[in-house]
Amino acid sequence: MIKRTHSCGDLRDSDTGASARLCGWVNTYREQGKGLVFLDLRDRAGLTQVVCDLEDSDSELVEIARGLRREDCIGVEGKVRLRDGGANDKLETGAIELVAERIQVFSKSKTPPILPDDHEADKISEDKRLEYRYIDLRRPSMQNILRTRSQVTRIVRDHFGNEGFLEVETPFLIKSSPEGARDFIVPSRQYPGQWYALPQSPQIFKQILMISGCDRYLQIVRCFRDEDPRADRQAEFTQVDLEMSFVDRQDVMDIMGSFATRLWQEILGVDIGNIPQMSWHDAMEDYGIDRPDLRFDLKLVDCGDWAGDIGFRVFDDALAKPNPRVKAIVIPGGAEKMTRKQIDGLDALAKQFGAGGLPVTKVTADGFATGIAKFLAPHADRVREALGAKEGDLVLFGADTFDTCLKVMGELRLKLGRDLGLIDDAAWKFLWVVDFPMFERDEEAGRWKAIHHPFTSPMPGEESKLQTAPGDCISAGYDLVCNGSEIAGGSVRIHDQAIQAKVFELLGLDGDTAKLKFGFLLDALQYGAPPHGGIAFGLDRLVMLLVGTNNIRDVIAFPKTQTGQDLMSNAPGPVDAEQLEELFVASTAPEEED
Known part of the structure; x- marks a missing residue:
């Protein structure tokens, strides 16, 4: 048996001239003319290119090399050399190749129903990948x-x-x-x-x-x-x-x-x-959620000090409820940035989480325009100062009980963070x-x-x-x-x-x-x-x-589907009547028809 001296991610140009033994799976295979066979050998550590010079090899090696296919499990013994055609900078082993002197086939593979290729994974249904999890796990990203x-x-x-x-x-x-x-x-x-x-x-x-x-x-x-x-x-x-x-x-x-x-x-x-x-209280009041994402600002603004003074029925009705809240989200530059379609989408999201609707207004040089502007106009200076809003901003309002208002506004804040590109994906905020x-x-x-x-x-x-x-x-x-x-x-x-x-x-x-x-x-x-x-x-x-x-x-190496099934092992499954009997258990589930 060929026992490996290196993993498929180990060899470098400093190993040139050395003997090495590798074990793994055939990731790709190609013949170049009649004289050369190239294959990429893969294990969890990486890829190494293996070359078989058919003209200089014995007949047994030639026969084995020509019979190899993707996902065959093999061992290779040979010598390390620099690549003839130049290095492959995409691989850590890209400067070298292993010239095969002996190949041992540990196990042949049937034509695999899926391939362990990260570039192709998105084209394969998740159910299919879970059914053939032992192949899916061979993908480099899964090994990582x-x-x-x-x-x-x-x-x-x-x-x-x-x-x-x-x-x-x-x-x-x-x-x-x-x-x-x-x-x-x-x-x-x-x-x-x-x-x-x-x-x-x-x-x-x-x-x-x-x-x-x-x-x-x-x-x-x-x-x-x-x-x-x-x-x-x-x-x-x-x-x-x-x-x-x-x-x-x-x-x-x-x-x-x-x-x-x-x-x-x-x-x-x-x-x-x-x-x-x-504090939990500050998280809820400022972000509408008890696990706030601090990678972007856009805090909720409390409107309780003035919301009952403007004669807007939605606010008045909310303030009459137990433990009420009126909150706003001020979107800098949102008056120009946000389209009508986007605002309608936010309104639909607010309703999905329990709001009756989504009052909005735009901030102008001398007050407010559109939406609930007529209610805000008599109090323009006071409201703008309370909101910290500037000309060109868009303001969204939520008004309801503590639970509903903050749930709605918290969800809107998260969506705005994603849609407006406010989230720094490279940041870690604990x-x-x-x-x-x-x-x-x-x-x-x-x-x-x-x-x-x-x-x-x-x-x-x-x-x-x-x-x-x-x-x-x-x-x-x-x-x-x-x-x-x-x-x-x-x-x-x-x-x-x-x-x-x-x-x-x-x-x-x-x-x-x-x-x-x-x-x-x-x-x-x-x-x-x-x-x-x-x-x-x-x-x-x-x-x-x-x-x-x-x-x-x-x-998770062997997860269940969203509905709790293991598609690889077909769990859950039936058990013998004898097993149920000795447990004093009887099933009341309807029998499946043939």
Whole structure:
């Protein structure tokens, strides 16, 4: 067997005259006249041109060389020489070629249904690429993603290991306690009628590890959520999970920030600098979203001081609603820049997110023109000063409840950033969002919902509000945002059993229900629980950012489709009746017709 001495990306002009052995796949093949065969040999490290001089080779080598086709898996032994026809500057190995003296075919390939060619990938349906994933993964871009993902996990283990974290595994077969997304459930053969669940996160177990004296915990863990189909979600995903004892919010943010700084430096060569903090309230008021993209400005402008004075019914109706907001986006030079078609598109987007419409106006030298100008004209100087608007600007308004107004204006801001080319694609803008409310009101259910999760602690000094004003209680939660994407989220946890019981009560879990679902945590909290906090980040989404893809399936070796299927292995699939029988499970699904 030919055993390689180099990868297909290693050889350089300094290796000229040396013997080398390479192994890989035939990327391209061509015969030049009757005397030469050229092929590009590929492995995960790169490409090397191999040349077979048929006139100077023995008959066995000639026969093998002429029989090669794309994606055959081979080994080649030969001598390195400078290319006769000049270097190929597009390849790192482009200065040399390997003159074959021996070729061994490890495995012939059928004519592949797809080719591992990055230039052709967009022409192939994603379903076809997922069906033949073992070929699709041979593409250089996919190999680079796998390599980057491996680099990230290596840095995770090295960085946090040096900070004293212990890598501890938590169970995959746990008790079901559905909160939010549905659990994947697993029947127990030994306990008929009883079920395990696959974990949506290791949250409770990592808290118990803190109570157990573990002090600092790390896990790169698979998590499972049986969610409705979404383009950016996978039913199984990988999370990097951390927990620390005897810490406050800043301690966790500092250690996560140092990791992010190292990661971006080592992977991309980028210094992200100090990560600023912004309160949830400021993020919502200024950007309309709790994960603002700071690569462009275009802040929302509050109009509450004057909106009720101009006699515009849309504003008046909004201000009569509970917790109202009137906001504006001022587009510099937008009066000339924005077409009627673009403005109509923004109006349609606003309606899509719950607005009744999109009031607009243009700023002129002496006031306003078009749209709602007649309502603004009597107050022109006051309004222009409040908006910070100049002649030639276009102003968009939103007016509704806090939730609806800010949702609409936040979406409009993001679209304008993209459409007007305001986003610096080369920039990396990190931000800690802090001081989240602990709860939001679920009006349909008539109870409170946790903004993060039910184990998040109030900020110090906020505990009394759990009794008097839960809606005003600020949590010790924090999210790390990068370029408008949340890449990590965490909190200081509740370590007092009485506070945890009160939070469960506010969330509509009476004592018996809380005991049934989380009794082992409530019990553990009574045996000397340390103050503790942690954070988790999605490995898949982090790698998406680092490699610059918007498709989560690109960064997972064997992903599911948007509808949860594995097209390569045909999962999910049926199981034998005997398997169901021994699990005491019966299917009620309608039988498929032949």
